Amino acid sequence: MRPITETGDAWLYLNAVCERPTAAMWDFVDAFGPIEAAERIKANDTENFRDVAAQTAARAGKVDPTALRALGEQYDARFLCPANPDWPAEAFSALDHPRQYGLDHSGVEAGAALPLAPFGLWVRGGPDLPNFAAARTASIVGTRDLTSYGRVVASELAEACAGEDIAVISGGALGVDIAAHLGALSADGITTAVLACGVDKLYPSANEQSLRRVAASGGAISEYPPGTGVTRYRFLDRNRIIAALGSVTVVVEAAMRSGALSTARWANAMNRSVFAVPGPIHSRASAGCNNLLGMYALPLASTSEIGEVVSTLGFERSAEPNPYDVGAGKFTRRPGSPADWMTEEQSRVFEALRGDCMQDSTKIAWESGVPESRVKRHLGTLKRFGFAVKTGGRWQLPTRRDQHQQSLPLNENGSLF
Incomplete structure (x- = not known):
């Protein structure tokens, strides 16, 4: 194999040689170029x-950049890397936060096993590939087992996006994803599919013809080289890209253990606004959405609201990222809980807090079983990121008003965005 002398070939090689662009990989690339x-x-x-x-x-x-480029060209696919002027650097910047902040609040190295910003993207088609740094974008996700209600909402929401010049980002899967893609196309909008396999495979095969239309619109994209197959963890890893490319993320329908909740967690961890469509309390397909509304998501009660909640100035960012590790190894038993991104100790302190009364750190240490010295440190973290309120040396859970004020980005006129 010939020496690698071109920057584009180097990024292509790095993209293909590792399964995940972790903090260790990015540190290595930053150190040597x-x-x-x-x-x-x-x-x-x-x-x-x-x-x-x-x-x-x-x-x-075993990675041959020349052979991979030739394979990509067979499918009208090109490789986009950080050296390209149209690389969505701002959209992906939030994915680097675990590395920038070095350690999470438990002292464990942040991002050691997490996939961070990709080393490159393969783009199939995409003559109207959105300018992700400036375009108005919305990631629309949800269950594969959608109801008729979810199908109608996803389609109408995507149509409303098209009417507002908002590009629709989704994952090309059965259910809500493909309903959103087709809704955007039906209204002559732009839509992009983020795949969990190489762009030579338009997966799932049941959506192949629809995904060809998507590719001809805003492109079918993937961080995985052509020839890469589908695995479960690749679906979960690609969710971070769906979340990163959307100015906001909207969950239309999702069960309590739906993969769409992974996308919502990534978006929230990157301080992107998350919206959920309320559903019937008896519907399993809406249980995850309704649960998100009790956590960090805002309700999207009408598809016509989408134009108001997507910024006209590209991505809205807060000054600092959410510190919680969305890939934490130990989860609470309640899917969709904010504690899903905390360490075990942080979640125990969080769950010891009360909403109906205030407690001192000694009481919280007793309830959680965490030493008081570490309880104080964890409470400071929870307070900093809006999950605890301190008054006169005592602590409690934030009220809905506290959470609302913490999460909504307001402009100088006091209105959203």
Whole structure:
């Protein structure tokens, strides 16, 4: 294989040689630059970088950028990388926050196993690929097992986006995803599908013809090289890209353990606004949405509201990111809870808080079983990010008004965006 001398080829190699662009991989690339980093990996010159070696050894001598480009061209696909002027750097910047902040609040290295910003994207078609740095975009996601209610809402919501010049981002899957894509297309809007496999495979096959139309609109994109198949964890990893590319994320229908809730968690962790469509309390397909509304999501009660909640100035960002690790290894038993992104100790302190009375740190330490010295540190973290309120040295859960004031971005006139 020829030496890698071009920046684009280096990013393509890095994109293909590892399964996940983790903090260790990004640190390695930042230290040496993409070309030298690629050459070092190819030559197995990574003995002092154990994490990098472990992530790249299986593919180091097998990735051929020239062959991958040729394969992509067979499917009208091109490779977009951070060296390209139209790379959505701002959209992906929030995915680098775990690395920027170094450690999470438990002292564990943040992002060690998390996928961060991709090293590149393969784009199939996409003559109208949105300018993600400036375009108005909305990620619309939900269950594969949608009801007639969910199908109508997803379609109408995407049509409303088209009418407001808002590009629709979704995952091309059965159910809400494809209903949203088709709704946007029916109104001559732009829509982009983020795939969990190579762009040579328009998965699922039942949606192949529809995805060809999507590719001809805003493109079918993937961080995975052509020839890559589908796995469960790739669906979960690609959800971060769906969340990153959307100015807002809207969950139309989702069961309590729906994969769409993963996208919502990523969006919330990146401080993007999350909206959920309320559903009947007896509907399993709406249980996840209704649960989100009790957590951090805002209700979207009418499809016509979408034009008001998507910023006209690209992405809205707060000054600091949400610190919670969306890939935390230990989860609470309640899907969709904010504690899903906390360490076990943080979640125990969080769940010891009361909404009907205030408690001191000694009482919370007793209830949670966490030493008081660490309880105080965790309470400070919870307060900083809106999950606890302190008054006169005592603590309690925030009220709905507190949460509303914490999460809504207001402009100088006091209105949304």
